[in-house]
Amino acid sequence: QSVLTQPPSLSGAPGQRVAISCTGSSSNIGSRYDVHWYQQLPGTAPKLLIYDNTNRPSGVPDRFSGSKSGTSASLAIAGLQAEDEADYYCQSYDSSLKTWLFGGGTELTVL
């Protein structure tokens, strides 16, 4: 059971918009700690997708966007494409546990 809660799975049709939630608490996301997002394509290592809640590293399409509000964060993918089929993980830090946190991951299926 992860401290950061994500939906285990989501699906969407090509061209649609989907949003993946990441819910934490007052000692992590709800505190001063930012959220980062990673994309893991099948059989590969994770890749940084969004950092500091809303920022995209160079090379990440602007179809990917992030937000944070209160004790939750969200990753949105607009104009869904077949190559977006992957696992997505949120990550933050917890001041009570004094540890990095990863969400349990969301498996995104493009129908």
Added chain:
Amino acid sequence: EVQLLESGGGLVQPGGSLRVSCAASGFIFSNYAMSWVRQAPGKGLEWVSAISGNGGKTYYADSVKGRFTISRDNSKNSLYLQMNSLRAEDTAIYYCAKEEMGATTPMVDYWGQGTLVTVSS
């Protein structure tokens, strides 16, 4: 180009020991904290351990504290994870991870390809 190349994974019996290594290139290794992150088969990501750029500070997840030791050799641009008293639940792909500090929270900006550690009799 940043490259992280892990090695040393394999099959080990419960209670045994193993050391995995990571050879880094493409950046000033000593300037960056490094981490190990693992992923059990079919499961999510779990942060394992971190070490500061000069090696003076180390951090561990509760699940490995007292059994695993992280270290680095900046003269060799290498990161290590010594794993003792291994358990079946330590079976995972172990990723070497270069840290970058965000506005408030560290992140992994580069990942290695991972090395598989299997603990089984």
